[in-house]
Amino acid sequence: MMNEIFRLRTAMQRELQRAQAMLRRIALQPVARTVLGHDATAAASHDTLPEQEAHRVSATPAKRSRDLFELWHEFEFCLNGGNPAKEFTRTERGANKFAYSRRKVFWDIVTCLVRSGFTSDTAIDKIYAVYGRQRSVTAILVDLRQAMKRGGHPSLRV
Incomplete structure (x- = not known):
């Protein structure tokens, strides 16, 4: 009886590890991401709204x-x-x-x-x-x- 429980437990742990590995791979799939920033000169003058520009994060x-x-x-x-x-x-x-x-x-x-x-x-x-x-x-x-x-x-x- 105890052997069956241990065998089931290890089988479940193995399946959980496989699922976690698959989720990690899916999470690593490419997604286009941009960071929105604002122009410092436009923010300094309160006359205009700060322009938002997309730029990439440094490498x-x-x-x-x-x-x-x-x-x-x-x-x-x-x-x-x-x-x-x-x-x-x-x-x-x-x-x-x-x-x-x-x-x-x-x-x-x-x-x-x-x-x-x-x-x-x-x-x-x-x-x-x-x-x-x-x-x-x-x-x-x-x-x-x-x-x-x-x-x-x-x-x-x-």
Whole structure:
């Protein structure tokens, strides 16, 4: 009787984790966001209403990504409403040089796999198959960087 209860409990926990992972992926889907601001000179003169203009939030990469899917969405669509990482200017890349250079190896591999016909999710799953799902994002990025110095992992070459 107790074994059945424990088995049911673990099955329910597993299903809940799957649902949470799916919700996280859905939440990361791209949405066009703009921030409405106002012109400082128009606000200083009380004669006119402040004009609202749409502008993009400055580029700042996420501090810590939970998984590679989140990292890819940061590259393609951006997580916090700013510029996606693929559209960073030279100065934005320089301001975030450490994080950008670490992640660029991963982004280049996924981009190459997508160009060769894989979907982005399949490409990321291939990377997880090579390096393991239990490993941290940082450990996978370090291994990808070391493998690229040696010509790349054979399973990820196109």
